[in-house]
Amino acid sequence: MTKPAKLPSPDDFAHVRDWVFDLDNTLYPHHINLFAQIDTNMTAFVAELLQVDPVEAKVLQKRYYHEHGTTLAGLMLHHKVDPNAFLERAHAIDYSALLPDEALGAAIKRLPGRKFIFTNGTVAHAQDAARALGILDHFDDIFDIVAADYVPKPAGSTYDKFASLNRIDTKKAAMFEDLPRNLEVPKALGMKTVLLVPRNLETALLETWERVEHIDGDSVDFITDDLSGFLGHVLGDQA
Numbered sequence: 001m002t003k004p005a006k007l008p009s010p011d012d013f014a015h016v017r018d019w020v021f022d023l024d025n026t027l028y029p030h031h032i033n034l035f036a037q038i039d040t041n042m043t044a045f046v047a048e049l050l051q052v053d054p055v056e057a058k059v060l061q062k063r064y065y066h067e068h069g070t071t072l073a074g075l076m077l078h079h080k081v082d083p084n085a086f087l088e089r090a091h092a093i094d095y096s097a098l099l100p101d102e103a104l105g106a107a108i109k110r111l112p113g114r115k116f117i118f119t120n121g122t123v124a125h126a127q128d129a130a131r132a133l134g135i136l137d138h139f140d141d142i143f144d145i146v147a148a149d150y151v152p153k154p155a156g157s158t159y160d161k162f163a164s165l166n167r168i169d170t171k172k173a174a175m176f177e178d179l180p181r182n183l184e185v186p187k188a189l190g191m192k193t194v195l196l197v198p199r200n201l202e203t204a205l206l207e208t209w210e211r212v213e214h215i216d217g218d219s220v221d222f223i224t225d226d227l228s229g230f231l232g233h234v235l236g237d238q239a
Ligand SMILES: [Mg+2]
Pocket: 022, 023, 024, 025, 026, 177, 178, 179
């Protein structure tokens, strides 16, 4: 197993024509914790749907997440839930914690080639978040859970669908993600992979149930806690 590098040189990304970004905890930092609001909404949805208390709803929600990749996939399979109703409720959140990130917008704009958001959330959620960050206009397209037929990353079929729809040559593409498991398929497809980690990784490891998985150096080329700074190195701003 190789250890992921921290800083890239422009040469590492010189062949890249398509830049693919996950949304949550990637285009904005983990500590913003927008997902806490989505999580609470999902729990409330499950509690109302199944007429159980929030504690029981939470247990079921996390079980479906682990067994089916998303809470929604489990709800659709076991309870015939209407995905749109669930997704609308889940993403009915307050985006005011997201502030315009001018440095990030400028860096993304300067990347040579096309830029995509590839999210297990919805287009509406990605648009709302990217608009709040002031970076929405820099993206060519957004591929969401609806476009993926509700089959979330890390399913290989979903990456294939994304790549073929957008005619992406994965050997000339880069993927930015905060979940290591979502970089395994991209790495196998020949993409450059960049893992976003929280600023205080050790604390986050203790606090976040999602991050119990270890970081697999085989599928991660680079690791960073600062997306703008990282892109600055890719663009050759820093020697
Ligand atoms: Mg994410």
